[in-house]
Amino acid sequence: MARAVTQQRKIINTTAAWGIGLLIFFPILWTILTSFKTEATAIADPPVFLAFDWTLENYTAVMERSNYAKFLWNSIIIAGGSTILGIIIAVPAAWSMAFVPSRRTKDILLWMLSTKMLPAVGVLYPIYLICIKLGILDSRIALVIILMLMNLPIIVWMLYTYFKEIPGEILEAARMDGANLKSEILYVLTPMAIPGIASTLLLNFILAWNEAFWTLNLTAANAAPLTAFIASYSSPEGLFFAKLSAASTMAIAPILILGWFSQKQLVSGLTFGAVK
Amino acid sequence: MATQHSRSAARIMMAPAVILLLGWMLVPLIMTLLFSFKKYLPMRGGDLGWVGFDNYVRFVSSSAFWPSVSATLIIVGGVLAITIVFGVLLAILLNQPMWGQGVVRILVIAPFFVMPTVSALVWKNMFMDPTNGLFAHLWKFFGAEPISWLSEASMPSIVMIVSWQWLPFATLILLTAIQSLDSEQLEAAEMDGAPPIKRFAFITLPHLSRAITIVLLIQTIFLLAIFAEIFVTTGGAFGTRTLTYLIFQRVLESQNVGLGSAGGVYAIILANIVAIFLMRIVGKNLDA
Numbered sequence: 165m166a167r168a169v170t171q172q173r174k175i176i177n178t179t180a181a182w183g184i185g186l187l188i189f190f191p192i193l194w195t196i197l198t199s200f201k202t203e204a205t206a207i208a209d210p211p212v213f214l215a216f217d218w219t220l221e222n223y224t225a226v227m228e229r230s231n232y233a234k235f236l237w238n239s240i241i242i243a244g245g246s247t248i249l250g251i252i253i254a255v256p257a258a259w260s261m262a263f264v265p266s267r268r269t270k271d272i273l274l275w276m277l278s279t280k281m282l283p284a285v286g287v288l289y290p291i292y293l294i295c296i297k298l299g300i301l302d303s304r305i306a307l308v309i310i311l312m313l314m315n316l317p318i319i320v321w322m323l324y325t326y327f328k329e330i331p332g333e334i335l336e337a338a339r340m341d342g343a344n345l346k347s348e349i350l351y352v353l354t355p356m357a358i359p360g361i362a363s364t365l366l367l368n369f370i371l372a373w374n375e376a377f378w379t380l381n382l383t384a385a386n387a388a389p390l391t392a393f394i395a396s397y398s399s400p401e402g403l404f405f406a407k408l409s410a411a412s413t414m415a416i417a418p419i420l421i422l423g424w425f426s427q428k429q430l431v432s433g434l435t436f437g438a439v440k
Numbered sequence: 441m442a443t444q445h446s447r448s449a450a451r452i453m454m455a456p457a458v459i460l461l462l463g464w465m466l467v468p469l470i471m472t473l474l475f476s477f478k479k480y481l482p483m484r485g486g487d488l489g490w491v492g493f494d495n496y497v498r499f500v501s502s503s504a505f506w507p508s509v510s511a512t513l514i515i516v517g518g519v520l521a522i523t524i525v526f527g528v529l530l531a532i533l534l535n536q537p538m539w540g541q542g543v544v545r546i547l548v549i550a551p552f553f554v555m556p557t558v559s560a561l562v563w564k565n566m567f568m569d570p571t572n573g574l575f576a577h578l579w580k581f582f583g584a585e586p587i588s589w590l591s592e593a594s595m596p597s598i599v600m601i602v603s604w605q606w607l608p609f610a611t612l613i614l615l616t617a618i619q620s621l622d623s624e625q626l627e628a629a630e631m632d633g634a635p636p637i638k639r640f641a642f643i644t645l646p647h648l649s650r651a652i653t654i655v656l657l658i659q660t661i662f663l664l665a666i667f668a669e670i671f672v673t674t675g676g677a678f679g680t681r682t683l684t685y686l687i688f689q690r691v692l693e694s695q696n697v698g699l700g701s702a703g704g705v706y707a708i709i710l711a712n713i714v715a716i717f718l719m720r721i722v723g724k725n726l727d728a
Contacts, residue, residue: 170537178538184530185547188607192550194574195562207572210581257457260450272458274723279465281715283665285684286704287468289475289691294468313464320457345449374555376668381692391668394557398564398672405566412558423553424546430612 192416199223199409206405222410229407230393232414239389239415241304242379243372246311247319247365253312254319255361259353261320262327263335273324276317284314284377295382302384310382311372319368322429326360327353363429366422373419390415469708476701483695495702499690508686511595511679516663518599519606523659524652526603527610532644534611535618545615552608556668563601564590564673594678602669606662610655617651618644650721657718664711683707 186193198206200218226232261269291310292301300306330353338352376391383392394415397408423430476495479488499505534544551559567574568589576586589597621644629639665684674680676689687707691700 174537174539177533177536178540181533181536181538181544182540184533185544188604189547189550191559191562191567191604192554194566195558198566209572209577211574211577253456253460256453260453264446264450266447266450270723272454274719276457276461277722278715278719279461281661281711281718282465282469283684283704283707283711285665285667285687285691286708286711287472288688288704289697289701290468290471292692293471313460316457316461316464345446370553374553376556377665380557380668380671381688391555391557394555394561395668395672397561398557405572408561408565412562416554416558419553419555420550423549427545427549427612430549430552430609 192420195409196413197409198406199413201406201409203404203406206409222406223414226407226411226414230396230411232393232411235388235390235393236414238304238383238387239373239391242307242311242387242389243369245304245308246315246372247368249308250312250316250319250368251323251361251365254316254323254364255357258320258323258327259349261324262330263332273321276320280314280317288381291378292382301382302386302388304387306382307379307387307389310378311375314375314378315368315371318371319364322364322367323357323360326364327357329360330356363426366426367429370419370423370426472701472704472708475697476705478698480698480701481696491698495698496705499699499702499706504681504686507679508681508683512664512682512684514595515599515602515666515680515682516660518595519602519663520656520659522599522603523606523610524655526607527614527655528645528648528652530607530611531614531618531648532640534615549608549612551604552606552612554605556605556666557672559605560601560669560672563597563604568597590674591678594674594680598669598673598680601673602663602666605669606659610659613655614648614651617648621647654718654721657714657721660714661711661718664707664714683710 197213199222200220201212201216202219202221205212205216261273295301295303295306298306334352334356335348338348343352373389374391376395379389379391380395383389394411397404397411477490477492479491479494480486481488530548534541534548538544554562565573570576570586570588573586573589575589579586587593625643626639629643634642666682667684667688670676670680670682670685676682676685681689683703684707687700687703690696690703
C-alpha cells in the first residue's frame with residue numbers, strides 16, 4: 165500500500181518537474197529550433213515546431229555578414245585572458261590566506277568581497293577616462309584587466325575555500341620530510357588543488373563571457389565581444405528572427421555546455437561559501 | 441607553527457591581489473567623488489570648476505530621479521518576489537523523488553548561463569514582438585488583441601525577462617540548502633500528524649531562512665546594477681529607466697560627468713547598505 169502511494173507520488177512529481185523544467189528551458193529551445201528555419205518559417209503563424217525544412221543558411225549568413233569569428237575571438241581572449249590572469253594573481257593570495265592565516269585574514273577576505281559590491285555604473289566615467297588617457301579604450305587588454313579585477317574577489321574566495329579543505333597535516337608531514345616552501349607548493353599542494361582551480365577557472369570564464377556592462381560600454385569596432393555583437397541586433401532590420409537565433413545560439417552554446425559542468429561550483433562560488 | 445619566514449612570504453604572496461584591488465577600488469572611487477563636486481562637461485568646456493553639492497541637489501531634484509527610483513524598486517522588488525516564491529516551490533519540487541532529476545536540474549539552471557544581451561533580445565523579438573512574436577500568435581489564437589509588450593506593459597515585461605534569468609540562481613541555492621534538511625524531522629512531524637502546510641511553515645521554511653536571506657541580498661546587489669536587459673529592450677524608454685540607466689545616460693549619453701558622478705555616489709551608497717547586511721552573514725559563516 166505504502167509503496168503504491170510513493171510510486172504514484174513519484175509519477176506526479178516527475179510530470180510536474182519535467183513540465184516546469186521544459187517551460188523554463190523553452191525560450192532556449194525555441195531559439196535553437198528557430199535558428200534552423202528560414203526567415204519565412206521563423207515567423208509563420210501558426211508557429212511551426214519541428215516539422216520544417218531544416219537549414220543551415222542562417223549560420224552561413226551570420227558568419228558572412230558580421231565577421232562573427234572576430235567577435236568570438238574577442239570573447240575568448242577577454243574571458244580567457246581575464247580568468248587566467250586572475251588565477252595567477254589569486255592562487256598565491258588564497259594559498260597564503262588558507263595556510264598562513266593571520267588575525268587579519270578574515271577582514272581582508274571580507275574587504276575583497278566588498279569591492280565586488282561596488283556598482284559599476286558608479287565608477288563608469290573614471291574607468292572610461294583612464295582608458296582614454298592610456299589609449300586602451302576599445303582594446304582587448306583593457307577588458308582583460310577590468311574583468312580580471314571585477315572577478316578577482318570571487319576567484320580568491322573560491323580558491324580560498326578549496327585550499328581550506330586541504331588538511332594541514334599533509335603540509336606538516338611534508339615539512340617533516342624536509343620539503344621546502346617551493347617543493348611544498350609544487351609537489352604537495354598543486355596536485356590537491358587542481359580540481360578546485362579548474363572549477364574556479366570554469367565559473368569565472370562563464371561570468372566573464374557573459375559580462376555585459378563593461379563590454380558594452382568600453383568597446384566599439386575593435387574589441388567588441390559576443391555580448392556587443394548580439395546587442396548590435398537590437399536595431400530593427402526587418403525580418404531577422406532566424407538569423408538572430410543563429411547568432412544567439414552560437415553565442416550561448418559553448419557556455420551552456422561549460423555551465424552544465426559547473427553547476428555545483430556555482431552555488432558555493434556565488435554565495436561566497438555561505439551556502440554549501 | 442607558522443614561522444616568521446613563512447609569515448613574510450605569505451604577505452608577499454598576498455600583496456599583488458590586495459594592491460590591485462585597493463587600486464581598483466580607490467582610484468575610480470576618488471575620481472567619482474571629485475567629479476561629483478565639479479561642473480564637468482567633457483564635450484562642452486571640460487572641467488568648469490567646483491560647484492559644491494550642486495550636482496547632488498540637481499540629481500535628486502531632476503524630474504527623472506523619482507521615476508527612476510520607483511522603476512528600480514519595482515524591478516528589484518518584483519524580480520525578488522517572483523524568484524524567491526517560485527524558487528522555494530521549485531526547490532521543494534526538485535527535492536522530491538522522481539525520474540530524470542539530473543536532466544530537470546539542467547533544464548532549470550540553463551537560463552542563468554545565457555548572456556544578458558541574448559536573453560533580452562530573444563524575449564524582445566521572438567516572444568514579445570507585437571506582430572511576429574510567439575505571444576502575439578498565442579493571443580491571436582485565442583482571439584485576443586496582441587499586446588506590444590515592451591511599450592504597453594514595459595515594466596512587467598522587464599520583470600519577467602529578468603526573473604527568467606535569475607530564477608535558476610535562486611532555485612539552485614535553495615535546492616542546495618533544502619538538501620541539507622534532516623528528513624527525519626519531517627518524517628517525525630508527519631507521524632505526529634502535522635499537515636503538509638504546517639510542515640512547510642514550521643520546518644522547511646525556517647530551515648531555508650538563511651539561504652533565502654542570502655539569495656535576497658546577492659540578487660539585490662546584482663539587480664540594482666542590471667543594464668544590458670534595459671539597454672537592448674527599451675533603451676530606458678516607457679518608464680523603464682532605472683537609477684543605473686539614468687546615471688549611464690547622464691555620464692555617457694549627455695556627457696554631464698559631474699551630475700552623473702553625483703548619481704554614481706548615490707548608487708554606491710545604496711549598494712553599500714545592502715552589502716553591509718550580506719557581509720555580516722558571510723562573516724559569521726567564516727567564524728564557524
